[in-house]
Amino acid sequence: MTDAAIDVRGLDHFFGEGEARKQALFDVNLSVRRGSLTILMGPSGSGKTTLLTLMGCLREVHGGSIRLLERELFQSEEVTRIDMRRRLGFIFQAHNLHASLTARQNVIMGLQVHGRGVPKRHAAAADHLLDMLGLGERLEYLPGNLSGGQKQRVAIARALVSNPDIIFADEPTAALDKISGMAAVQLFRDLGRTRGTTTVMVTHDPRILDLADRIVTLEDGRIVQDNVRT
Ligand SMILES: Nc1ncnc2c1ncn2[C@@H]1O[C@H](COP(=O)(O)OP(=O)(O)OP(=O)(O)O)[C@@H](O)[C@H]1O
Structure with missing residues (x-):
């Protein structure tokens, strides 16, 4: 097994057709180490979400290569992408x-859509994660009775409960206060260390940068800075 969970080579991406055709990514190269926590930064419109959704098998790769967990996504069948998505967690x-x-129940849904595990263990797994995210007292609450930050933490627990190989997160801490935001990102880090879970996260949140192993900055569809921290 290689050390790279994700290997992006010469990736281009376009939106639209004819006159309206616009290039959103230009020759992006990025190899993401298994178990690491990578942050994607950059101004609005720089291509962060486009890159994240391409790596997450939510868009078709048109130009260049993405190897995800050692499977090539370029010219892959939809069935391959569906299969790969089962190994990923999205926030x-x-x-x-x-x-x-x-x-x-919302967190248990994260297991049932994967058809994974033994049902009677589902509730225990959900409760454990919700507890780790500070929601141990809110297990039976409906979303309407939770704050924005609490709902976001339920969504994080739902993405993690299937024990994904890679977590793709877009601004996961935007709705969280400093302590819960740090706790969530610390959890991603711990999963990287203990289970080899890889996290790639788009954020503008300066409070969590210190927790990243690597900070990649995009501008106008290109990687302009790649800061690996030791
Ligand atoms: N579905 C789409 N159709 C057409 N153009 C798109 C589409 N999605 C993104 N784009 C364009 O691609 C470029 C990159 O967008 P993207 O959403 O990836 O940027 P971003 O860095 O994630 O921005 P933000 O921080 O605002 O979410 C932008 O110019 C955007 O307008």
């Missing part, structure tokens, strides 16, 4: 919790 700003399900 987006729009947390999309089910309004009629409790915090615990």
Whole structure:
């Protein structure tokens, strides 16, 4: 097994057709070490989300190569991408919790969509993660009775409960206060150290930069800075 969970080579990406065609990524090269925590930064429109969604098999790769967990995504079949997505955890700003399900049930959904595990262990796994994220007292709450930051933490627990190989997160701490934001990112770091989980996270949050192993900065669709921290 190679040390790279993700290996991006010569990646270009375009949106639109004809006159409206616009290049969003230019010759991006990035190798992400297994178990590491990488932050993607850069101004609005620099291509962070485009890169994250390409690596996360949520878009088709049109030019260049992405090897994800040793599988090539360029010219891959949709069925390969679906299969790969089962090994990934996604955390987006729009947390999309089910309004009629409790915090615990929302997290269990993260396992059921993967068809993973033994059902009677699902609740224990969900409770453990919610507890680690400071929501041990809110297991039975519906999303409508949770604050924005609490909902975001439920979404984080839902992404982690299937024990993904890679976590892709877009501004996961934006709705969180400093302490819960740091705790969530610390959890990603710990999962990297203990389980080899790789995290790639887009953020503008300066409070968590010190927790990253690497900070990659994009501008106008290109990597302009790559700061590996020791
Ligand atoms: N679906 C789309 N159709 C057309 N253009 C798009 C689409 N998605 C992104 N773009 C363009 O691609 C470029 C990169 O966008 P992207 O969302 O990846 O940037 P970003 O760095 O994530 O920005 P933000 O921090 O605002 O989320 C921008 O110029 C954007 O307008």
